[in-house]
Amino acid sequence: MKNTDTRPAKHEPQSPWAFSTRELGRRAGAMRTVSREVPAPASPGVIGLEGVLEVPADSPVALQLSLEAVSEGVYVSGTASVGLAGECSRCLDELTDELTVRIGELYAYPDSVTEETTDADEIPRLVDESVDVEQAVRDAVVLELPLAPLCRDDCPGLCAECGGRKADLGPDHGHETLDPRWSALRERMSSD
Known part of the structure; x- marks a missing residue:
């Protein structure tokens, strides 16, 4: 028998990237702020551009977020701060850096108009009254990374x-x- 269940998979209960929205209810305007330091994932895949410039596995990711109930879901905004490691694209020396990115993502309520009118890969969903911000952080970090990281702006290379x-x-x-x-x-x- 073919599985026709299109509901999103449940978040892992122990996931440090998941935040409960239970106390917000569905009251538009209700807000809560959260701060948490979580380890960067080791698998599947690192955050960043693997082998070029990435957040080292298990290094701390500092999250400062606001969760706000809106009519169609929960809007998550704030920052994620990460340490980066990689190599200079000119001289191939190791380099380290720090990066703080802004997060802004709507998580749709189950059975909302937004959920019904968008594909699952367009807008994330609330699952079991919680939001998982890992993919939002991954996306924000990758968009801010330089395509050719340099140890210094005037690196002469090889x-x-x-x-x-x-x-x-x-x-x-x-x-x-x-x-x-x-x-x-x-x-x-x-x-x-």
């Missing part, structure tokens, strides 16, 4: 010839470049 760090090689570093059209003459001169 030498294209030898692969050495230009910052360590000095200003007089260079490589002899011969025109390939002269290679036959060079071979003939070196064999004599």
Whole structure:
């Protein structure tokens, strides 16, 4: 028999990313603020761009959030602060940074007009009177990450010839470049 249940899966009860909205009820305007430090997930997938710039697994993610009941659900707003680790895209040195992102997400009530008129992947849903903010944090962090992280703005990168760090090689570093059209003459001169 085919499963036709389209309700969202239940949040894991021990998930540190889930916040109860029970005390808000469905009273528009009711609000509560929460602060929590949760460990960054190790799997499935890290937060960020894996192997480029990411939130290290199990590092702290500081959440400062407001949960506000509105007519169609619960609006979650606030900030998430994370530490980042990765490598410079020019010199490949390790780098660390900190990032604070803004969160703003509506979680639709079950049986609301919003839930009925949107796909599950468009707007998250309340499940068992709680909101799970992990995906909202993931999305906000990824959108704020640089595509090419740098250890410093003026990083000179690596030498294209030898692969050495230009910052360590000095200003007089260079490589002899011969025109390939002269290679036959060079071979003939070196064999004599």
